[in-house]
Amino acid sequence: MDIQLKRGILDVCVLAAIKKEDSYGYKIIKDMKPYIELSESTLYTILKRLEVANMLIVRNVEHGGRLRKYYHITGEGLKRIEDFKEEWKEMMSIYQYVTREDDANE
Amino acid sequence: MDIQLKRGILDVCVLAAIKKEDSYGYKIIKDMKPYIELSESTLYTILKRLEVANMLIVRNVEHGGRLRKYYHITGEGLKRIEDFKEEWKEMMSIYQYVTREDDANE
DNA sequence: GTGTAATACATCGTAACACGAGGTATCGTT
DNA sequence: AACGATACCTCGTGTTACGATGTATTACAC
Numbered sequence: 001m002d003i004q005l006k007r008g009i010l011d012v013c014v015l016a017a018i019k020k021e022d023s024y025g026y027k028i029i030k031d032m033k034p035y036i037e038l039s040e041s042t043l044y045t046i047l048k049r050l051e052v053a054n055m056l057i058v059r060n061v062e063h064g065g066r067l068r069k070y071y072h073i074t075g076e077g078l079k080r081i082e083d084f085k086e087e088w089k090e091m092m093s094i095y096q097y098v099t100r101e102d103d104a105n106e
Numbered sequence: 107m108d109i110q111l112k113r114g115i116l117d118v119c120v121l122a123a124i125k126k127e128d129s130y131g132y133k134i135i136k137d138m139k140p141y142i143e144l145s146e147s148t149l150y151t152i153l154k155r156l157e158v159a160n161m162l163i164v165r166n167v168e169h170g171g172r173l174r175k176y177y178h179i180t181g182e183g184l185k186r187i188e189d190f191k192e193e194w195k196e197m198m199s200i201y202q203y204v205t206r207e208d209d210a211n212e
Numbered sequence: 213g214t215g216t217a218a219t220a221c222a223t224c225g226t227a228a229c230a231c232g233a234g235g236t237a238t239c240g241t242t
Numbered sequence: 243a244a245c246g247a248t249a250c251c252t253c254g255t256g257t258t259a260c261g262a263t264g265t266a267t268t269a270c271a272c
Binding site: 003004006007010038039040041042045046049064065066067 | 228229230231232233237238239
Binding site for chain 2: 218219220221222223224228229
């Protein structure tokens with residue numbers, strides 16, 4: 001899938017992945033894989049970005065000797081998803097423009 | 107509208123704008139305006155990119171003392187639009203993932 | 213006749229961002 | 243002991259949208 005097309009949706013995707021219940025990096029990638037693939041470097045960049053934007057908060061958890069950082073969505077994060085739904089309506093109208101057929105005979 | 111979200115669709119939008127009939131820069135911006143806004147610098151960058159990718163060809167036309175560059179879509183350009191439709195299906199499934207409600211009571 | 217807006221093109225620098233390459237460390241299985 | 247899976251992170255690079263800026267002509271108002 002085209003990288004550019006993914007750009008606008010990746011952030012929201014990650015938020016959606018932690019919406020139901022808190023999750024951590026490695027698991028987020030696995031959960032999202034059937035829908036959209038992203039590399040670890042990309043994910044951690046996004047998580048950092050979302051944290052700075054107060055859309056999620058981080059909690060460190062010791063798990064089997066390894067560190068796990070659990071991410072929890074905030075109200076702003078939930079709002080971001082809602083805003084995205086509105087933006088998507090615009091995207092749909094643009095899609096209509098792109099795929100419109102000007103004449104009946106086509 | 108979020109810049110990132112526009113990224114994947116701008117190229118295809120420009121192709122769609124010249125699909126029906128050849129057009130030139132200034133007119134493309136005006137035609138697209140109701141659907142999606144983009145600056146001149148962005149458009150000319152995109153047109154150059156699409157030309158290099160053989161998705162359109164350019165024709166210089168003298169018009170009222172001013173130069174006009176008419177852009178004509180190629181077979182590859184049309185194919186790009188068709189490919190986009192397929193990519194859009196993927197985008198729709200991602201959208202479903204983002205907006206899914208996990209429980210009935212919400 | 214002089215300013216101003218519209219038309220029409222173009223370039224340059226910047227900031228955002230996705231990703232590959234690479235790094236560190238632990239645990240379980242072979 | 244070796245290796246894959248788990249789990250985190252950083253750095254450099256290429257793509258890209260945009261604002262700022264520049265050039266030049268036409269048309270119209272004052």
